[in-house]
Amino acid sequence: MNSNKMGxxxxxxxxxxxxxxxxxxxxxxxxxxxxxxxxxFASLEVLDSEKKAENYPQLLVLGENNTxxxxxxxxxxxxxxxxxxxxxxxxxxxxxxxxxxxxxVYRFEKVLLNKETWEFPITISINQTGQHxxxxxxxxxxxxxxxxxxSKKWCSIRLDVIES
Amino acid sequence: MKTRLWLTLAxxxxxxxxxxxxxxxxxxxxxxxxxxxxxxEARAKFQEAYNATVEAERAGAKVSKAxxxxxxxxxxxxxxxxxxxxxxxxxxxxxxxxxxxLSEENLVLTQELKQQAEILRYTRxxxxxxxxxxxxxxxxxxxxxxxxxxxxxxxxxxxxMRVKGAPGS
Numbered sequence: 001m002n003s004n005k006m007g008x009x010x011x012x013x014x015x016x017x018x019x020x021x022x023x024x025x026x027x028x029x030x031x032x033x034x035x036x037x038x039x040x041f042a043s044l045e046v047l048d049s050e051k052k053a054e055n056y057p058q059l060l061v062l063g064e065n066n067t068x069x070x071x072x073x074x075x076x077x078x079x080x081x082x083x084x085x086x087x088x089x090x091x092x093x094x095x096x097x098x099x100x101x102x103x104x105v106y107r108f109e110k111v112l113l114n115k116e117t118w119e120f121p122i123t124i125s126i127n128q129t130g131q132h133x134x135x136x137x138x139x140x141x142x143x144x145x146x147x148x149x150x151s152k153k154w155c156s157i158r159l160d161v162i163e164s
Numbered sequence: 165m166k167t168r169l170w171l172t173l174a175x176x177x178x179x180x181x182x183x184x185x186x187x188x189x190x191x192x193x194x195x196x197x198x199x200x201x202x203x204x205e206a207r208a209k210f211q212e213a214y215n216a217t218v219e220a221e222r223a224g225a226k227v228s229k230a231x232x233x234x235x236x237x238x239x240x241x242x243x244x245x246x247x248x249x250x251x252x253x254x255x256x257x258x259x260x261x262x263x264x265x266l267s268e269e270n271l272v273l274t275q276e277l278k279q280q281a282e283i284l285r286y287t288r289x290x291x292x293x294x295x296x297x298x299x300x301x302x303x304x305x306x307x308x309x310x311x312x313x314x315x316x317x318x319x320x321x322x323x324x325m326r327v328k329g330a331p332g333s
Contacts, residue, residue, distance in 0.1 A: 009317045081221055081231055083214050111214065111234045143215045
């Protein structure tokens with residue numbers, strides 16, 4: 001009778017210790033599998049007409065291929081919604097960049113959810129011969145100051161336009 | 165007598181409003197306000213709505229619907245700018261008004277979302293608090309019961325050893 005009671009107690013203790021080990025192991029596994037917090041960032045990319053970073057237009061001939069299509073991609077990984085603006089500027093390749101002081105020729109805006117990517121096409125025509133540089137800049141809205149702030153993300157493409 | 169006086173004053177004011185040319189300014193701002201101001205107003209309203217959405221998200225609300233509405237409002241602003249650039253001020257005005265309306269709807273929506281998020285946060289806080297207290301009580305009970313059981317177990321072992329060690333066993 002006594003040994004039976006003792007056996008029950010031993011079983012209870014074993015079960016309690018095992019349960020504690022299982023709970024601790026579960027917590028450790030959870031901690032190991034939970035990814036570390038990423039540093040917030042936003043991204044800007046410019047791709048060719050096939051959405052690849054390969055065949056960018058370089059030499060354009062007036063009246064032949066001076067109209068082309070590019071894809072612009074913006075990624076929001078800032079951990080919050082972002083009101084983003086992409087400015088497209090064109091200069092002769094000698095001006096200041098990051099950011100460029102010239103006025104944009106195109107402006108695209110969208111509010112992005114966290115972890116959302118936004119891709120949109122731009123069709124561009126260049127009708128002047130010479131050297132050109134297309135600058136793409138990403139600006140993010142600063143709600144504290146109610147203005148767009150430059151995100152320091154920019155891309156550029158150099159183009160040489162000749163007559164046919 | 166006094167009521168009649170007020171009533172007469174109200175009727176006169178109303179009639180004055182009907183004939184006063186300035187009243188048009190309130191009824192149809194498009195006739196007097198330049199369209200650029202309308203677009204500026206739409207942008208200001210949009211920014212207000214955006215700021216409210218940011219706040220709602222910070223409070224823990226899911227803002228995907230609000231963001232969809234914001235993007236629609238932004239789309240209308242761009243369309244209004246395009247129309248305005250082509251000289252179609254009437255259509256531009258209609259588009260800016262639609263954008264303003266969407267931004268206003270968004271303000272109401274974000275307010276609701278923020279309230280819901282706050283309620284959810286307090287509910288969670290209460291539930292987690294209750295769970296924590298229950299677990300604490302459970303832990304304390306388990307500690308004392310376990311210690312008592314362990315003591316009894318040791319005592320039984322000791323007794324068993326004594327019985328085994330006794331002469332004649």
